[in-house]
Amino acid sequence: MEHQTGSRNGEGNRYKRLSPNPRSQEYKIGKSMTEHARERFHYLCASIQGKFILIDHIPPKIDNGQFFDRQGLDFSPYKDYKLQPILGIKLFPRTDGTVHPDELKMYHEQFANSWRHSEGGILHNMNDKREFYNCILNYHSLETTTGNAEWDAFFEKLKESGYDKSLVPCAHFGTLTGCMDIDCPFLHDEEMFRERRNKILASRRKALFEPTPKQRFQHMQKTYKSKKKPSRNESALVATLDDLDGDDGDETDDEETKIKVPRVRHFCANMECMKPWLRKQNDVAVLQKCARCQWTFYCSVRSCLDFGLLSVTSRTELSIDCLPETRLASSQVGLRTSGGDHCE
Ligand SMILES: [Zn+2]
Ligand SMILES: [Zn+2]
Incomplete structure:
Protein backbone atom coordinates (compact mmCIF):
# COMPACT_ATOMS: atom_id res chain seq x y z
CA MET A 1 0.00 0.00 0.00
CA ALA A 207 27.35 -5.32 11.74
CA LEU A 208 27.40 -4.17 8.11
CA PHE A 209 30.94 -2.86 8.38
CA GLU A 210 32.33 -6.07 9.76
CA PRO A 211 33.45 -8.96 7.55
CA THR A 212 30.63 -11.39 6.87
CA PRO A 213 30.81 -14.99 8.20
CA LYS A 214 31.30 -16.17 4.60
CA GLN A 215 34.26 -13.84 4.08
CA ARG A 216 35.82 -14.89 7.36
CA PHE A 217 35.34 -18.53 6.59
CA GLN A 218 37.06 -18.25 3.22
CA HIS A 219 39.85 -16.26 4.77
CA MET A 220 40.43 -18.93 7.41
CA GLN A 221 40.51 -21.62 4.75
CA LYS A 222 43.05 -19.69 2.70
CA THR A 223 45.22 -19.13 5.74
CA TYR A 224 45.22 -22.83 6.56
CA LYS A 225 46.07 -23.78 3.02
CA SER A 226 48.98 -21.37 2.81
CA LYS A 227 50.55 -22.73 6.01
CA LYS A 228 50.37 -26.27 4.63
CA LYS A 229 49.34 -27.71 7.97
CA PRO A 230 46.91 -30.62 8.31
CA SER A 231 43.50 -29.62 7.02
CA ARG A 232 40.62 -29.48 9.40
CA ASN A 233 37.01 -30.21 8.82
CA GLU A 234 34.66 -27.35 8.16
CA SER A 235 32.78 -27.45 11.41
CA ALA A 236 35.99 -27.07 13.35
CA LEU A 237 36.87 -24.07 11.22
CA VAL A 238 33.53 -22.46 11.79
CA ALA A 239 33.96 -22.93 15.51
CA THR A 240 37.09 -20.77 15.46
CA LEU A 241 35.49 -17.89 13.57
CA ASP A 242 34.40 -16.13 16.71
CA ASP A 243 38.03 -15.70 17.67
CA LEU A 244 38.24 -12.95 15.08
CA ASP A 245 35.72 -10.91 17.04
CA GLY A 246 37.97 -10.39 20.04
CA ASP A 247 39.45 -7.00 20.63
CA ASP A 248 43.00 -7.96 21.59
CA GLY A 249 45.91 -8.43 19.23
CA ASP A 250 46.42 -8.47 15.48
CA GLU A 251 46.47 -12.23 15.25
CA THR A 252 44.60 -15.09 16.76
CA ASP A 253 45.97 -18.53 17.54
CA ASP A 254 44.16 -21.62 16.38
CA GLU A 255 43.99 -23.95 19.39
CA GLU A 256 44.55 -27.19 17.52
CA THR A 257 47.02 -26.37 14.77
CA LYS A 258 48.68 -23.37 16.43
CA ILE A 259 48.54 -21.54 13.14
CA LYS A 260 48.49 -17.77 13.52
CA VAL A 261 45.47 -16.31 11.79
CA PRO A 262 45.62 -12.55 11.23
CA ARG A 263 42.60 -10.55 12.30
CA VAL A 264 40.84 -8.74 9.51
CA ARG A 265 39.01 -5.39 9.30
CA HIS A 266 37.45 -5.79 5.87
CA PHE A 267 37.73 -7.89 2.75
CA CYS A 268 37.54 -6.90 -0.90
CA ALA A 269 33.90 -7.57 -1.74
CA ASN A 270 34.79 -9.47 -4.87
CA MET A 271 34.59 -13.02 -3.54
CA GLU A 272 37.13 -14.24 -6.08
CA CYS A 273 39.67 -11.68 -4.88
CA MET A 274 38.88 -11.27 -1.18
CA LYS A 275 42.01 -9.28 -0.47
CA PRO A 276 42.06 -8.75 3.31
CA TRP A 277 42.71 -5.47 5.09
CA LEU A 278 44.44 -6.72 8.19
CA ARG A 279 43.96 -5.23 11.57
CA LYS A 280 47.68 -4.52 11.93
CA GLN A 281 47.63 -2.36 8.78
CA ASN A 282 46.22 0.64 10.56
CA ASP A 283 48.05 3.51 8.87
CA VAL A 284 47.23 2.64 5.26
CA ALA A 285 43.90 2.26 3.57
CA VAL A 286 44.40 -1.08 1.88
CA LEU A 287 40.85 -1.11 0.57
CA GLN A 288 38.59 1.70 -0.56
CA LYS A 289 35.00 2.13 0.45
CA CYS A 290 32.52 2.38 -2.38
CA ALA A 291 31.44 6.04 -2.39
CA ARG A 292 27.98 5.13 -3.56
CA CYS A 293 26.85 2.64 -0.96
CA GLN A 294 29.45 3.49 1.70
CA TRP A 295 29.50 -0.14 2.68
CA THR A 296 31.34 -2.31 0.17
CA PHE A 297 35.12 -2.38 0.22
CA TYR A 298 37.18 -3.00 -2.89
CA CYS A 299 40.92 -3.36 -3.33
CA SER A 300 40.37 -1.63 -6.67
CA VAL A 301 38.10 -2.96 -9.31
CA ARG A 302 40.73 -2.27 -11.93
CA SER A 303 43.25 -4.57 -10.34
CA CYS A 304 40.64 -7.30 -9.89
CA LEU A 305 40.06 -7.00 -13.63
CA ASP A 306 43.79 -6.98 -14.35
CA PHE A 307 44.22 -10.24 -12.52
CA GLY A 308 41.51 -11.70 -14.71
CA LEU A 309 39.50 -12.54 -11.63
CA LEU A 310 36.20 -11.29 -12.91
CA SER A 311 34.09 -12.94 -15.52
CA VAL A 312 32.62 -10.81 -18.31
CA THR A 313 29.21 -10.69 -16.62
CA SER A 314 30.49 -9.50 -13.28
CA ARG A 315 32.66 -6.95 -15.10
CA THR A 316 29.53 -5.42 -16.55
CA GLU A 317 27.75 -5.43 -13.21
CA LEU A 318 30.65 -3.79 -11.46
CA SER A 319 31.00 -1.10 -14.06
CA ILE A 320 27.39 -0.10 -13.46
CA ASP A 321 27.30 -0.28 -9.70
CA CYS A 322 28.48 -2.33 -6.78
CA LEU A 323 26.88 -5.74 -6.31
CA PRO A 324 23.06 -5.75 -6.29
CA GLU A 325 22.76 -7.36 -2.87
CA THR A 326 25.02 -4.66 -1.52
CA ARG A 327 22.66 -2.01 -2.71
CA LEU A 328 19.77 -3.83 -1.11
CA ALA A 329 21.55 -4.18 2.22
CA SER A 330 22.48 -0.53 2.34
CA SER A 331 19.02 0.71 1.49
CA GLN A 332 17.54 -1.54 4.15
CA VAL A 333 19.42 0.23 6.88
CA GLY A 334 18.65 3.65 5.53
CA LEU A 335 22.14 4.52 4.25
CA ARG A 336 22.45 7.05 1.49
CA THR A 337 22.61 5.27 -1.84
CA SER A 338 23.31 8.03 -4.32
CA GLY A 339 25.89 10.65 -5.14
CA GLY A 340 29.63 10.60 -5.56
CA ASP A 341 31.92 8.24 -7.36
CA HIS A 342 31.53 4.57 -6.94
CA CYS A 343 33.54 1.48 -7.61
CA GLU A 344 35.19 2.25 -10.95
ZN1 LIG B 1 -2.94 3.83 17.00
ZN1 LIG C 1 39.67 -7.14 -5.07
Whole structure:
Protein backbone atom coordinates (compact mmCIF):
# COMPACT_ATOMS: atom_id res chain seq x y z
CA MET A 1 0.00 0.00 0.00
CA GLU A 2 1.48 3.33 -1.03
CA HIS A 3 0.59 6.37 1.03
CA GLN A 4 0.93 9.97 0.09
CA THR A 5 3.81 11.30 2.17
CA GLY A 6 7.14 10.45 3.64
CA SER A 7 7.81 7.24 1.71
CA ARG A 8 10.85 8.72 0.00
CA ASN A 9 12.91 8.69 3.19
CA GLY A 10 11.90 5.09 3.97
CA GLU A 11 9.63 6.15 6.81
CA GLY A 12 6.34 5.61 5.02
CA ASN A 13 3.61 6.55 7.46
CA ARG A 14 5.70 5.75 10.48
CA TYR A 15 4.78 8.00 13.44
CA LYS A 16 1.68 9.26 11.66
CA ARG A 17 -1.95 9.10 12.67
CA LEU A 18 -4.09 8.90 9.58
CA SER A 19 -7.70 9.79 9.19
CA PRO A 20 -8.86 7.84 6.13
CA ASN A 21 -12.10 8.64 4.37
CA PRO A 22 -14.90 6.62 6.10
CA ARG A 23 -15.87 5.13 2.74
CA SER A 24 -12.37 3.89 1.96
CA GLN A 25 -10.86 0.47 2.39
CA GLU A 26 -8.14 2.00 4.61
CA TYR A 27 -10.80 3.16 7.04
CA LYS A 28 -12.12 -0.39 7.44
CA ILE A 29 -8.62 -1.76 7.84
CA GLY A 30 -7.85 0.85 10.48
CA LYS A 31 -10.96 -0.08 12.44
CA SER A 32 -10.22 -3.80 12.33
CA MET A 33 -6.63 -3.12 13.42
CA THR A 34 -7.97 -1.35 16.51
CA GLU A 35 -10.45 -4.16 17.20
CA HIS A 36 -7.64 -6.67 17.05
CA ALA A 37 -5.45 -4.51 19.30
CA ARG A 38 -8.32 -4.17 21.77
CA GLU A 39 -8.58 -7.94 22.08
CA ARG A 40 -4.82 -8.14 22.54
CA PHE A 41 -5.09 -5.54 25.26
CA HIS A 42 -7.54 -7.75 27.16
CA TYR A 43 -5.20 -10.72 26.87
CA LEU A 44 -2.56 -8.43 28.34
CA CYS A 45 -4.84 -7.40 31.23
CA ALA A 46 -5.79 -11.02 31.93
CA SER A 47 -2.10 -11.94 31.87
CA ILE A 48 -1.09 -9.22 34.31
CA GLN A 49 -4.02 -10.06 36.59
CA GLY A 50 -3.20 -13.78 36.47
CA LYS A 51 -6.73 -14.58 35.33
CA PHE A 52 -5.93 -17.77 33.45
CA ILE A 53 -5.62 -21.48 34.09
CA LEU A 54 -2.63 -23.42 32.84
CA ILE A 55 -3.65 -26.39 30.73
CA ASP A 56 -1.15 -29.22 30.58
CA HIS A 57 -0.93 -32.36 28.47
CA ILE A 58 -2.42 -31.19 25.19
CA PRO A 59 -1.69 -34.16 22.90
CA PRO A 60 0.95 -33.37 20.25
CA LYS A 61 0.10 -33.14 16.55
CA ILE A 62 2.34 -35.83 15.16
CA ASP A 63 1.56 -34.72 11.59
CA ASN A 64 3.12 -31.33 12.38
CA GLY A 65 6.29 -32.96 13.64
CA GLN A 66 5.32 -32.55 17.28
CA PHE A 67 6.11 -35.47 19.58
CA PHE A 68 5.66 -34.03 23.04
CA ASP A 69 2.62 -32.76 24.87
CA ARG A 70 1.88 -29.08 24.52
CA GLN A 71 0.39 -26.66 27.00
CA GLY A 72 -2.15 -23.91 26.83
CA LEU A 73 -3.95 -21.17 28.75
CA ASP A 74 -7.64 -20.96 29.50
CA PHE A 75 -8.74 -17.35 30.07
CA SER A 76 -12.27 -18.09 31.33
CA PRO A 77 -11.57 -16.49 34.78
CA TYR A 78 -11.25 -13.11 32.98
CA LYS A 79 -14.70 -11.57 32.69
CA ASP A 80 -14.17 -8.16 31.00
CA TYR A 81 -13.94 -9.63 27.51
CA LYS A 82 -14.58 -13.03 26.00
CA LEU A 83 -11.11 -14.43 25.36
CA GLN A 84 -10.53 -17.69 23.50
CA PRO A 85 -8.07 -20.10 25.09
CA ILE A 86 -4.54 -20.20 23.68
CA LEU A 87 -3.68 -23.82 22.99
CA GLY A 88 -0.72 -25.81 21.79
CA ILE A 89 2.16 -23.62 22.98
CA LYS A 90 5.25 -24.73 24.87
CA LEU A 91 5.29 -23.44 28.41
CA PHE A 92 8.13 -24.49 30.65
CA PRO A 93 7.40 -23.71 34.28
CA ARG A 94 9.61 -25.66 36.66
CA THR A 95 8.06 -27.47 39.64
CA ASP A 96 8.11 -24.25 41.71
CA GLY A 97 6.31 -22.39 38.90
CA THR A 98 9.32 -20.32 37.80
CA VAL A 99 10.82 -20.30 34.31
CA HIS A 100 14.58 -20.69 33.87
CA PRO A 101 16.21 -17.22 33.88
CA ASP A 102 18.34 -18.03 30.79
CA GLU A 103 15.16 -18.81 28.90
CA LEU A 104 13.66 -15.46 29.89
CA LYS A 105 16.85 -13.60 29.03
CA MET A 106 16.81 -15.11 25.56
CA TYR A 107 13.19 -14.06 25.00
CA HIS A 108 13.79 -10.49 26.08
CA GLU A 109 16.87 -10.21 23.87
CA GLN A 110 14.74 -11.35 21.00
CA PHE A 111 12.08 -8.74 21.82
CA ALA A 112 14.66 -5.97 22.12
CA ASN A 113 16.72 -6.81 19.02
CA SER A 114 14.03 -7.56 16.49
CA TRP A 115 12.87 -4.56 14.47
CA ARG A 116 9.35 -5.92 14.21
CA HIS A 117 9.07 -6.25 17.96
CA SER A 118 10.62 -2.87 18.54
CA GLU A 119 8.24 -1.09 16.20
CA GLY A 120 5.13 -2.95 17.38
CA GLY A 121 5.67 -2.77 21.14
CA ILE A 122 4.11 -5.04 23.75
CA LEU A 123 0.94 -5.72 21.73
CA HIS A 124 3.18 -7.12 19.01
CA ASN A 125 5.43 -8.98 21.48
CA MET A 126 2.33 -11.00 22.40
CA ASN A 127 2.37 -12.53 18.92
CA ASP A 128 5.21 -14.72 20.13
CA LYS A 129 3.00 -16.65 22.49
CA ARG A 130 5.51 -19.09 23.84
CA GLU A 131 7.98 -16.31 24.65
CA PHE A 132 5.42 -13.91 26.04
CA TYR A 133 3.47 -16.35 28.21
CA ASN A 134 6.56 -17.97 29.71
CA CYS A 135 7.48 -14.48 30.94
CA ILE A 136 3.95 -14.15 32.34
CA LEU A 137 4.19 -17.49 34.19
CA ASN A 138 7.39 -16.34 35.86
CA TYR A 139 5.73 -13.03 36.75
CA HIS A 140 3.12 -14.94 38.74
CA SER A 141 5.65 -17.28 40.35
CA LEU A 142 7.54 -16.57 43.57
CA GLU A 143 10.09 -14.68 41.43
CA THR A 144 7.39 -12.06 40.64
CA THR A 145 9.23 -10.80 37.55
CA THR A 146 8.77 -11.13 33.80
CA GLY A 147 12.57 -11.26 33.56
CA ASN A 148 12.71 -7.65 32.38
CA ALA A 149 12.64 -4.63 34.67
CA GLU A 150 11.08 -2.41 32.01
CA TRP A 151 8.15 -4.77 31.54
CA ASP A 152 7.69 -5.16 35.30
CA ALA A 153 7.58 -1.38 35.75
CA PHE A 154 5.17 -1.01 32.83
CA PHE A 155 2.84 -3.68 34.29
CA GLU A 156 2.89 -1.84 37.61
CA LYS A 157 2.04 1.46 35.96
CA LEU A 158 -0.79 -0.13 34.00
CA LYS A 159 -2.24 -1.68 37.17
CA GLU A 160 -2.10 1.62 39.04
CA SER A 161 -3.86 3.41 36.19
CA GLY A 162 -6.73 0.92 36.31
CA TYR A 163 -5.62 -0.46 32.92
CA ASP A 164 -5.61 2.71 30.90
CA LYS A 165 -5.21 1.89 27.19
CA SER A 166 -3.50 5.20 26.52
CA LEU A 167 -0.42 3.85 28.34
CA VAL A 168 -0.07 0.90 25.96
CA PRO A 169 1.89 1.63 22.76
CA CYS A 170 -0.17 1.42 19.55
CA ALA A 171 1.03 -1.62 17.59
CA HIS A 172 0.92 0.21 14.22
CA PHE A 173 2.03 3.78 14.89
CA GLY A 174 5.73 2.81 14.72
CA THR A 175 5.35 0.69 11.56
CA LEU A 176 5.38 1.65 7.87
CA THR A 177 1.58 1.69 7.70
CA GLY A 178 1.20 4.13 10.57
CA CYS A 179 -1.90 4.18 12.75
CA MET A 180 -4.90 4.15 10.43
CA ASP A 181 -7.59 4.80 13.00
CA ILE A 182 -7.95 8.36 14.22
CA ASP A 183 -9.98 7.07 17.21
CA CYS A 184 -7.27 4.56 18.20
CA PRO A 185 -7.19 4.59 22.04
CA PHE A 186 -3.56 3.49 22.42
CA LEU A 187 -0.33 5.41 23.03
CA HIS A 188 1.29 7.27 20.12
CA ASP A 189 4.73 8.23 21.41
CA GLU A 190 6.97 9.15 18.50
CA GLU A 191 10.06 9.79 20.58
CA MET A 192 9.94 6.37 22.24
CA PHE A 193 9.50 4.57 18.93
CA ARG A 194 12.25 6.59 17.24
CA GLU A 195 14.66 5.79 20.04
CA ARG A 196 13.98 2.07 19.70
CA ARG A 197 14.33 2.17 15.94
CA ASN A 198 17.58 4.12 16.08
CA LYS A 199 19.05 1.54 18.42
CA ILE A 200 18.29 -1.25 15.98
CA LEU A 201 19.59 0.70 12.99
CA ALA A 202 22.82 1.51 14.82
CA SER A 203 23.52 -2.13 15.59
CA ARG A 204 22.72 -3.13 12.01
CA ARG A 205 25.07 -0.52 10.61
CA LYS A 206 27.80 -1.74 12.92
CA ALA A 207 27.35 -5.32 11.74
CA LEU A 208 27.40 -4.17 8.11
CA PHE A 209 30.94 -2.86 8.38
CA GLU A 210 32.33 -6.07 9.76
CA PRO A 211 33.45 -8.96 7.55
CA THR A 212 30.63 -11.39 6.87
CA PRO A 213 30.81 -14.99 8.20
CA LYS A 214 31.30 -16.17 4.60
CA GLN A 215 34.26 -13.84 4.08
CA ARG A 216 35.82 -14.89 7.36
CA PHE A 217 35.34 -18.53 6.59
CA GLN A 218 37.06 -18.25 3.22
CA HIS A 219 39.85 -16.26 4.77
CA MET A 220 40.43 -18.93 7.41
CA GLN A 221 40.51 -21.62 4.75
CA LYS A 222 43.05 -19.69 2.70
CA THR A 223 45.22 -19.13 5.74
CA TYR A 224 45.22 -22.83 6.56
CA LYS A 225 46.07 -23.78 3.02
CA SER A 226 48.98 -21.37 2.81
CA LYS A 227 50.55 -22.73 6.01
CA LYS A 228 50.37 -26.27 4.63
CA LYS A 229 49.34 -27.71 7.97
CA PRO A 230 46.91 -30.62 8.31
CA SER A 231 43.50 -29.62 7.02
CA ARG A 232 40.62 -29.48 9.40
CA ASN A 233 37.01 -30.21 8.82
CA GLU A 234 34.66 -27.35 8.16
CA SER A 235 32.78 -27.45 11.41
CA ALA A 236 35.99 -27.07 13.35
CA LEU A 237 36.87 -24.07 11.22
CA VAL A 238 33.53 -22.46 11.79
CA ALA A 239 33.96 -22.93 15.51
CA THR A 240 37.09 -20.77 15.46
CA LEU A 241 35.49 -17.89 13.57
CA ASP A 242 34.40 -16.13 16.71
CA ASP A 243 38.03 -15.70 17.67
CA LEU A 244 38.24 -12.95 15.08
CA ASP A 245 35.72 -10.91 17.04
CA GLY A 246 37.97 -10.39 20.04
CA ASP A 247 39.45 -7.00 20.63
CA ASP A 248 43.00 -7.96 21.59
CA GLY A 249 45.91 -8.43 19.23
CA ASP A 250 46.42 -8.47 15.48
CA GLU A 251 46.47 -12.23 15.25
CA THR A 252 44.60 -15.09 16.76
CA ASP A 253 45.97 -18.53 17.54
CA ASP A 254 44.16 -21.62 16.38
CA GLU A 255 43.99 -23.95 19.39
CA GLU A 256 44.55 -27.19 17.52
CA THR A 257 47.02 -26.37 14.77
CA LYS A 258 48.68 -23.37 16.43
CA ILE A 259 48.54 -21.54 13.14
CA LYS A 260 48.49 -17.77 13.52
CA VAL A 261 45.47 -16.31 11.79
CA PRO A 262 45.62 -12.55 11.23
CA ARG A 263 42.60 -10.55 12.30
CA VAL A 264 40.84 -8.74 9.51
CA ARG A 265 39.01 -5.39 9.30
CA HIS A 266 37.45 -5.79 5.87
CA PHE A 267 37.73 -7.89 2.75
CA CYS A 268 37.54 -6.90 -0.90
CA ALA A 269 33.90 -7.57 -1.74
CA ASN A 270 34.79 -9.47 -4.87
CA MET A 271 34.59 -13.02 -3.54
CA GLU A 272 37.13 -14.24 -6.08
CA CYS A 273 39.67 -11.68 -4.88
CA MET A 274 38.88 -11.27 -1.18
CA LYS A 275 42.01 -9.28 -0.47
CA PRO A 276 42.06 -8.75 3.31
CA TRP A 277 42.71 -5.47 5.09
CA LEU A 278 44.44 -6.72 8.19
CA ARG A 279 43.96 -5.23 11.57
CA LYS A 280 47.68 -4.52 11.93
CA GLN A 281 47.63 -2.36 8.78
CA ASN A 282 46.22 0.64 10.56
CA ASP A 283 48.05 3.51 8.87
CA VAL A 284 47.23 2.64 5.26
CA ALA A 285 43.90 2.26 3.57
CA VAL A 286 44.40 -1.08 1.88
CA LEU A 287 40.85 -1.11 0.57
CA GLN A 288 38.59 1.70 -0.56
CA LYS A 289 35.00 2.13 0.45
CA CYS A 290 32.52 2.38 -2.38
CA ALA A 291 31.44 6.04 -2.39
CA ARG A 292 27.98 5.13 -3.56
CA CYS A 293 26.85 2.64 -0.96
CA GLN A 294 29.45 3.49 1.70
CA TRP A 295 29.50 -0.14 2.68
CA THR A 296 31.34 -2.31 0.17
CA PHE A 297 35.12 -2.38 0.22
CA TYR A 298 37.18 -3.00 -2.89
CA CYS A 299 40.92 -3.36 -3.33
CA SER A 300 40.37 -1.63 -6.67
CA VAL A 301 38.10 -2.96 -9.31
CA ARG A 302 40.73 -2.27 -11.93
CA SER A 303 43.25 -4.57 -10.34
CA CYS A 304 40.64 -7.30 -9.89
CA LEU A 305 40.06 -7.00 -13.63
CA ASP A 306 43.79 -6.98 -14.35
CA PHE A 307 44.22 -10.24 -12.52
CA GLY A 308 41.51 -11.70 -14.71
CA LEU A 309 39.50 -12.54 -11.63
CA LEU A 310 36.20 -11.29 -12.91
CA SER A 311 34.09 -12.94 -15.52
CA VAL A 312 32.62 -10.81 -18.31
CA THR A 313 29.21 -10.69 -16.62
CA SER A 314 30.49 -9.50 -13.28
CA ARG A 315 32.66 -6.95 -15.10
CA THR A 316 29.53 -5.42 -16.55
CA GLU A 317 27.75 -5.43 -13.21
CA LEU A 318 30.65 -3.79 -11.46
CA SER A 319 31.00 -1.10 -14.06
CA ILE A 320 27.39 -0.10 -13.46
CA ASP A 321 27.30 -0.28 -9.70
CA CYS A 322 28.48 -2.33 -6.78
CA LEU A 323 26.88 -5.74 -6.31
CA PRO A 324 23.06 -5.75 -6.29
CA GLU A 325 22.76 -7.36 -2.87
CA THR A 326 25.02 -4.66 -1.52
CA ARG A 327 22.66 -2.01 -2.71
CA LEU A 328 19.77 -3.83 -1.11
CA ALA A 329 21.55 -4.18 2.22
CA SER A 330 22.48 -0.53 2.34
CA SER A 331 19.02 0.71 1.49
CA GLN A 332 17.54 -1.54 4.15
CA VAL A 333 19.42 0.23 6.88
CA GLY A 334 18.65 3.65 5.53
CA LEU A 335 22.14 4.52 4.25
CA ARG A 336 22.45 7.05 1.49
CA THR A 337 22.61 5.27 -1.84
CA SER A 338 23.31 8.03 -4.32
CA GLY A 339 25.89 10.65 -5.14
CA GLY A 340 29.63 10.60 -5.56
CA ASP A 341 31.92 8.24 -7.36
CA HIS A 342 31.53 4.57 -6.94
CA CYS A 343 33.54 1.48 -7.61
CA GLU A 344 35.19 2.25 -10.95
ZN1 LIG B 1 -2.94 3.83 17.00
ZN1 LIG C 1 39.67 -7.14 -5.07
